[in-house]
Amino acid sequence: xxxxxxxxxxxxxxxxxxxxxxxxxxxxxxxxxxxxxxxxxxxxxxxxxxxxxxxxxxxxxxxxxxxxxxxxxxxxxxxxxxxxxxxxxxxxxxxxxxxxxxxxxxxxxxxxxxxxxxxxxxxxxxxxxxxxxxxxxxxxxxxxxxxxxxxxxxxxxxxxxxxxxxxxxxxxxxxxxxxxxxxxxxxxxxxxxxxxxxxxxxxxxxxxxxxxxxxxxxxxxxxxxxxxxxxxxxxxxxxxxxxxxxxxxxxxxxxxxxxxxxxxxxxxxxxxxxxxxxxxxxxxxxxxxxxxxxxxxxxxxxxxxxxxxxxxxxxxxxxxxxxxxxxxxxxxxxxxxxxxxxxxxxxxxxxxxxxxxxxxxxxxxxxxxxxxxxxxxxxxxxxxxxxxxxxxxxxxxxxxxxxxxxxxxxxxxxxxxxxxxxxxxxxxxxxxxxxxxxxxxxxxxxxxxxxxxxxxxxxxxxxxxxxxxxxxxxxxxxxxxxxxxxxxxxxxxxxxxxxxxxxxxxxxxxxxxxxxxxxxxxxxxxxxxxxxxxxxxxxxxxxxxxxxxxxxxxxxxxxxxxxxxxxxxxxxxxxxxxxxxxxxxxxxxxxxxxxxxxxxxxxxxxxxxxxxxxxxxxxxxxxxxxxxxxxxxxxxxxxxxxxxxxxxxxxxxxxxxxxxxxxxxxxxxxxxxxxxxxxxxxxxxxxxxxxxxxxxxxxxxxxxxxxxxxxxxxxxxxxxxxxxxxxxxxxxxxxxxxxxxxxxxxxxxxxxxxxxxxxxxxxxxxxxxxxxxxxxxxxxxxxxxxxxxxxxxxxxxxxxxxxxxxxxxxxxxxxxxxxxxxxxxxxxxxxxxxxxxxxxxxxxxxxxxxxxxxxx
Ligand code: ADP
Ligand code: MG
Numbered sequence: 001x002x003x004x005x006x007x008x009x010x011x012x013x014x015x016x017x018x019x020x021x022x023x024x025x026x027x028x029x030x031x032x033x034x035x036x037x038x039x040x041x042x043x044x045x046x047x048x049x050x051x052x053x054x055x056x057x058x059x060x061x062x063x064x065x066x067x068x069x070x071x072x073x074x075x076x077x078x079x080x081x082x083x084x085x086x087x088x089x090x091x092x093x094x095x096x097x098x099x100x101x102x103x104x105x106x107x108x109x110x111x112x113x114x115x116x117x118x119x120x121x122x123x124x125x126x127x128x129x130x131x132x133x134x135x136x137x138x139x140x141x142x143x144x145x146x147x148x149x150x151x152x153x154x155x156x157x158x159x160x161x162x163x164x165x166x167x168x169x170x171x172x173x174x175x176x177x178x179x180x181x182x183x184x185x186x187x188x189x190x191x192x193x194x195x196x197x198x199x200x201x202x203x204x205x206x207x208x209x210x211x212x213x214x215x216x217x218x219x220x221x222x223x224x225x226x227x228x229x230x231x232x233x234x235x236x237x238x239x240x241x242x243x244x245x246x247x248x249x250x251x252x253x254x255x256x257x258x259x260x261x262x263x264x265x266x267x268x269x270x271x272x273x274x275x276x277x278x279x280x281x282x283x284x285x286x287x288x289x290x291x292x293x294x295x296x297x298x299x300x301x302x303x304x305x306x307x308x309x310x311x312x313x314x315x316x317x318x319x320x321x322x323x324x325x326x327x328x329x330x331x332x333x334x335x336x337x338x339x340x341x342x343x344x345x346x347x348x349x350x351x352x353x354x355x356x357x358x359x360x361x362x363x364x365x366x367x368x369x370x371x372x373x374x375x376x377x378x379x380x381x382x383x384x385x386x387x388x389x390x391x392x393x394x395x396x397x398x399x400x401x402x403x404x405x406x407x408x409x410x411x412x413x414x415x416x417x418x419x420x421x422x423x424x425x426x427x428x429x430x431x432x433x434x435x436x437x438x439x440x441x442x443x444x445x446x447x448x449x450x451x452x453x454x455x456x457x458x459x460x461x462x463x464x465x466x467x468x469x470x471x472x473x474x475x476x477x478x479x480x481x482x483x484x485x486x487x488x489x490x491x492x493x494x495x496x497x498x499x500x501x502x503x504x505x506x507x508x509x510x511x512x513x514x515x516x517x518x519x520x521x522x523x524x525x526x527x528x529x530x531x532x533x534x535x536x537x538x539x540x541x542x543x544x545x546x547x548x549x550x551x552x553x554x555x556x557x558x559x560x561x562x563x564x565x566x567x568x569x570x571x572x573x574x575x576x577x578x579x580x581x582x583x584x585x586x587x588x589x590x591x592x593x594x595x596x597x598x599x600x601x602x603x604x605x606x607x608x609x610x611x612x613x614x615x616x617x618x619x620x621x622x623x624x625x626x627x628x629x630x631x632x633x634x635x636x637x638x639x640x641x642x643x644x645x646x647x648x649x650x651x652x653x654x655x656x657x658x659x660x661x662x663x664x665x666x667x668x669x670x671x672x673x674x675x676x677x678x679x680x681x682x683x684x685x686x687x688x689x690x691x692x693x694x695x696x697x698x699x700x701x702x703x704x705x706x707x708x709x710x711x712x713x714x715x716x717x718x719x720x721x722x723x724x725x726x727x728x729x730x731x732x733x734x735x736x737x738x739x740x741x742x743x744x745x746x747x748x749x750x751x752x753x754x755x756x757x758x759x760x761x762x763x764x765x766x767x768x769x770x771x772x773x774x775x776x777x778x779x780x781x782x783x784x785x786x787x788x789x790x791x792x793x794x795x796x797x798x799x800x801x802x803x804x805x806x807x808x809x810x811x812x813x814x815x816x817x818x819x820x821x822x823x824x825x826x827x828x829x830x831x832x833x834x835x836x837x838x839x840x841x842x843x844x845x846x847x848x849x850x851x852x853x854x855x856x
Contacts, residue, residue, distance in 0.1 A: 016059040019077050032057045034244030036107030039344045049340050052088040053248030054081045061220050061242030089249050094208030096131025101250040104215035108243040115231050116222040117156045119215045120286045121149035125206040129185035139180045141255055150192040153204045157218040160200040168195035219245045254285040256336040258306050264299050266317040267327045269349040272356025327357050351383035359536035369543050370849035381839045389414045389525045402522045404500045405488050408762045409518035410472035413481025415459040416512040416524035423453020430456035446471040459513045463489035467761035477557040477579035481515035544845020552840050553831040559621040568837040572626025580614050594664055604667050611671030619679035626684050631668050633690045658691045669708035685716050686740050692720030693727045698737040723747035732797030735804035744809045749779050781815035795826035819843040
């Protein structure tokens with residue numbers, strides 16, 4: 001063994017260090033120190049009260065995995081570090097009069113809560129326990145600490161059951177409680193060792209260094225425990241990261257008063273409110289708070305009892321927030337009035353809290369605007385405002401085998417409800433008082449006859465059809481969760497039941513559907529309500545708006561959706577007249593009029609009144625927000641599916657082209673002008689037609705539109721939505737005749753790839769393709785180089801023609817990469833789904849902040 005006073009050897013520059021004191025580590029090096037170790041290093045450097053210790057790095061874990069055993073000279077090295085620890089604490093490891101006890105703690109580079117082991121109070125045997133009893137004058141304390149160590153070591157290192165030691169020690173501890181001198185530590189040790197021998201055929205070594213070697217080996221072993229491996233597989237964590245081991249001088253929350261142990265968050269992780277949140281257990285040690293055997297008090301109560309102590313703790317929490325520039329989760333212990341911090345990490349929080357915290361950190365100037373916007377994820381922004389399943393409940397349902405399969409996720413939303421197999425019963429059940437409300441309409445397919453049932457239901461599930469089926473299109477227009485094309489679903493309408501693979505369900509049974517992933521679950525899943533917005537969240541969003549200066553239109557179809565979208569901060573609404581007709585059941589009438597037009601009937605002219613009636617309330621609800629109306633598009637597959645008619649174009653081939661029947665365009669513009677008058681709408685209105693390809697086509701569209709809008713108050717801007725590469729490349733020329741142009745990202749990308757655009761809506765074939773490496777980027781979420789070039793050239797056209805605004809329609813959940821690329825390319829107008837308005841504001845704001853370093 002080396003000389004007691006030899007300093008730790010400086011680590012070789014080439015070789016990652018095997019052992020480092022808290023003082024010597026670099027907290028940035030989380031991969032080497034593990035998260036727990038890095039935190040202790042950082043707090044030590046900041047001068048916070050951390051019990052001294054050292055870290056055996058992940059390098060040793062990897063070495064052990066490679067070689068199958070601990071490096072031969074490691075124990076010598078540890079002995080050297082233990083001497084340092086003895087010097088720092090003035091105590092002796094493995095001997096009296098003041099024995100040094102340590103904890104041996106696991107700590108991987110990524111958090112794996114509860115997966116690995118920690119042993120407390122290591123360094124005790126009969127003699128040192130006796131010494132500790134003498135030193136503290138508290139034999140019961142020493143005995144309790146000793147027994148806890150024997151139990152933990154027995155369980156974790158020797159593989160004994162936890163009860164063996166507890167059962168043997170319980171009567172002796174009970175005796176000690178009444179008569180502190182009645183039981184010797186030797187007797188206690190003998191009883192525990194005998195119980196261990198009987199339970200697992202082994203006992204705890206008396207030698208403290210043997211103990212530490214055993215404990216380190218066991219912590220490393222726990223990296224490869226079955227549950228740890230399963231956890232890593234599930235979370236996609238690499239198996240070769242390894243864990244570090246922290247060896248740290250013990251402090252005692254169960255010694256004297258005021259003492260105790262606690263866990264606290266620097267802010268409320270549920271609401272984000274800036275108050276300490278957590279629990280303190282007087283007289284407790286280590287995991288007693290979590291074990292739940294004793295009842296801890298809330299931090300606020302504890303603070304009332306020990307104001308000075310908790311004022312100090314409050315100060316430490318603030319300091320840690322400054323260091324981490326984040327809300328933190330702190331483990332601490334108080335020993336006879338002295339505070340020690342044992343662990344810190346960024347706190348897990350709800351989406352609601354994340355936004356509140358980002359806003360508060362901004363006001364408190366702990367974060368810059370850019371960092372505050374970056375500190376929330378788009379998923380968190382998305383979650384605020386939209387209810388969704390509890391993530392833990394989803395994981396549980398999957399592990400319990402309640403995932404029934406999946407279809408095509410056609411319209412996002414996570415809902416549970418009782419099944420109705422028929423639209424009338426769906427409507428009745430939704431209104432019914434018994435368990436009122438949440439209904440999932442399950443049909444083979446839907447048609448316009450199902451509309452009332454679809455409106456009544458929370459979610460829609462069909463066995464047939466694809467992403468542009470009637471069910472899918474209407475669900476998206478109505479903003480309801482929808483899964484289609486679930487081919488394992490068989491419905492027996494007569495017996496009022498349905499089957500998913502082998503499982504039968506009766507009408508009225510509860511199921512849950514996820515309209516984004518297409519997953520189906522048996523039974524209801526608990527839903528986290530989408531929290532309402534708060535002044536803090538609004539303030540954060542306002543910062544994003546100020547930086548990004550974008551127009552954000554929400555795609556909506558009803559007055560209720562308009563109200564919601566405007567409340568979410570949309571500056572405009574985008575309405576597809578086709579959706580309005582579909583959801584009001586009037587699409588058929590419109591088509592009939594279009595077809596009759598050929599015979600010279602005046603049905604089209606009369607149609608203007610009908611359309612105006614539908615549009616006026618929508619315009620009124622929009623107030624002064626921009627209002628974009630997209631003409632009915634009969635040329636797409638959607639229309640044919642909606643109407644279940646294939647002979648539409650056979651009867652009137654001109655309907656296949658945007659301006660094929662000019663009278664149809666006229667009537668829609670006239671209706672819009674009428675509705676604007678009637679609603680007294682005061683904002684800026686635009687009428688847009690899809691699939692425009694040619695400058696002269698646009699010129700004609702503008703001519704028709706300005707003739708039809710008449711001379712009233714309505715100044716209707718005319719524009720086009722471009723879905724083709726041809727149109728996009730001619731944007732500059734087309735733009736000369738347009739007030740506004742929109743690019744439909746999804747269709748354009750699909751067309752550019754030569755894919756049907758329905759392919760972009762489903763997970764499967766493309767996911768599989770990506771897994772097989774047959775596509776280098778996912779066209780649904782990534783603008784690769786060629787697509788970026790296409791969009792850039794359109795953005796260039798916008799710059800060359802400031803008279804014409806060019807915007808982008810982004811469908812579904814926004815992709816961060818796409819939003820960033822488009823914003824950087826120069827686009828400032830976007831149409832997004834109504835649930836994505838806030839997400840878009842944050843995504844654009846943070847891109848703007850990133851582009852301007854002055855904000856960082
Ligand atoms: P986990 O990773 O499961 O949280 P820890 O290593 O943090 O395990 O330790 C478990 C418990 O023991 C925690 O409450 C921690 O605060 C406490 N603990 C660990 N080391 C010490 C120590 N040196 N002194 C006092 N308590 C400790
Ligand atoms: Mg911990």
